[in-house]
Amino acid sequence: MEGNLRASTLESLGRGIFSLLEDFCITEITMFLRSAELWKGQIKRPPSPTALVVGKPELFYQSPKMKSIVEQVDRLARKDTTILILGESGVGKELVARRLHAQSGRTGEFIAVNIANTPEELFESEFYGHEKGSFTGANYQKRGLFELADRGTLFIDEVGDIPPYLQTKLLRVLQESEVERIGGTRPKKINIRVICSTNIDIQKKIAEGSFREDLYYRINTLELFIPALRDRLSDIPALCRYFIQKNNEENGLQTQGSDEDVLELFLQYTWPGNVRELRHVLERLSFLHQDSLITAAHCGFLKERIAKQSDPGVLPSIPAAPADPPQQSLSAPYVSPSSAFSASASASSGLSFRQELQAARDRAEEESLRS
Numbered sequence: 001m002e003g004n005l006r007a008s009t010l011e012s013l014g015r016g017i018f019s020l021l022e023d024f025c026i027t028e029i030t031m032f033l034r035s036a037e038l039w040k041g042q043i044k045r046p047p048s049p050t051a052l053v054v055g056k057p058e059l060f061y062q063s064p065k066m067k068s069i070v071e072q073v074d075r076l077a078r079k080d081t082t083i084l085i086l087g088e089s090g091v092g093k094e095l096v097a098r099r100l101h102a103q104s105g106r107t108g109e110f111i112a113v114n115i116a117n118t119p120e121e122l123f124e125s126e127f128y129g130h131e132k133g134s135f136t137g138a139n140y141q142k143r144g145l146f147e148l149a150d151r152g153t154l155f156i157d158e159v160g161d162i163p164p165y166l167q168t169k170l171l172r173v174l175q176e177s178e179v180e181r182i183g184g185t186r187p188k189k190i191n192i193r194v195i196c197s198t199n200i201d202i203q204k205k206i207a208e209g210s211f212r213e214d215l216y217y218r219i220n221t222l223e224l225f226i227p228a229l230r231d232r233l234s235d236i237p238a239l240c241r242y243f244i245q246k247n248n249e250e251n252g253l254q255t256q257g258s259d260e261d262v263l264e265l266f267l268q269y270t271w272p273g274n275v276r277e278l279r280h281v282l283e284r285l286s287f288l289h290q291d292s293l294i295t296a297a298h299c300g301f302l303k304e305r306i307a308k309q310s311d312p313g314v315l316p317s318i319p320a321a322p323a324d325p326p327q328q329s330l331s332a333p334y335v336s337p338s339s340a341f342s343a344s345a346s347a348s349s350g351l352s353f354r355q356e357l358q359a360a361r362d363r364a365e366e367e368s369l370r371s
Contacts, residue, residue, distance in 0.1 A: 059095055060242045063232035069096070072224065077103030082174065082219050084159075085197040087226035090276030093197040094155060096226060100195060101153040108152025108192070111145055116158040123166055124182055134183020146179040149192045159196035159219060160205055164212070171215045194219065229271040229278065236266050239275060243282040253290040261296035269306050 059070060076083065077100050085093045094112060101110040118126070129144030145154060156162075162170060173179050174194060178187040196219045205211035229235065240263075244255055271277055281302060285294045 059099060060238045061235045062238050063234045065227050065232045066235055073099055074103055076222060078105060080193055081221045083195045083222045083224060084220040085224045088228050088274055089199045090274035091226040091228060092275050093226055097155040097195045106152050108150055110153045111149045112155040112157060113145060114157040116161045120163055128179055129181040131181050131183035146173060146190055146192060150190045153193045153195060156196045158198055160198040160200045160202050160211060164210055167212045167215050171218055174218050229274040233267055239278060240282060243279050244286060247283055247286045253286055255286040255290055256293040258294040262294055262299060265296060265299055265302055270309055
């Protein structure tokens with residue numbers, strides 16, 4: 001009888017321990033899933049450290065302005081210093097940062113995080129990591145973004161939105177090249193390159209007292225300004241061809257491209273959303289007219305946007321003098337505006353009015369660069 005009681009007791013204890021472990025595992029998994037869901041879309045990691053292969057045409061441009069910027073990027077890529085990328089939302093600041101990383105020779109990951117969408121209560125934990133038991137719910141040890149970007153690049157988007165009380169900690173990481181997890185006792189040396197971007201006037205925030213001046217100078221060792229799409233209209237044809245082809249490949253579409261009347265509309269619009277807006281417009285047109293040539297008749301919504309502009313940007317009269325095409329870029333082969341805009345167009349033997357317009361604007365851009 002004593003043996004049966006002992007066996008029954010052990011069996012009960014076993015079931016209790018198993019139930020306890022089961023509850024613990026479920027709690028851990030639930031917390032992990034909630035954290036992953038909360039941060040979904042905030043932290044972007046490429047499939048490999050070399051997601052952007054050198055020479056791969058990730059940046060499509062024809063304008064002298066962008067050609068000059070890409071040349072600067074390639075010269076600065078192997079300089080291990082902080083860079084601040086300025087420009088309006090949607091101009092492609094993250095693409096420039098990715099190119100800097102891809103050309104840098106760094107073996108670690110490229111990790112991007114958007115500060116504007118980062119919950120303040122999770123900022124320290126996500127950036128610095130934490131030790132197990134350091135606070136309620138810290139049931140495991142976690143490496144922060146600074147550690148994850150070791151030997152790689154950390155891209156901080158919208159850096160101007162960092163809360164003032166956390167700016168001091170970021171400054172220390174940049175100055176000392178070391179990070180200490182929440183609840184940790186030893187700082188860890190890290191080798192990262194920090195690239196930041198913003199679309200706001202940080203100097204104004206410094207004057208208002210909401211951004212540290214010493215942090216600004218630390219992240220702004222080198223500065224790159226990406227112009228708005230309305231200031232480099234000659235990039236539109238190559239971008240259009242790329243987005244149409246990309247949308248066809250990703251969604252199994254057969255959009256044939258667009259005619260020159262659509263290009264004329266695109267050149268009249270000021271594109272407040274920049275390249276991101278251009279991409280969305282082309283995706284919309286491609287889905288609605290997936291097996292045909294996009295024409296101006298399909299662009300009623302864009303005509304309404306143009307009509308609402310305070311200055312519609314009426315196309316100027318351009319003399320019919322021949323002009324050389326823009327200089328060929330390393331990221332994308334030069335394509336004449338009309339053929340770039342049509343996914344299946346053949347090479348043109350002469351210059352159309354719109355090509356003349358583009359060439360004239362390119363010449364104006366080149367003059368502004370020299371001055």
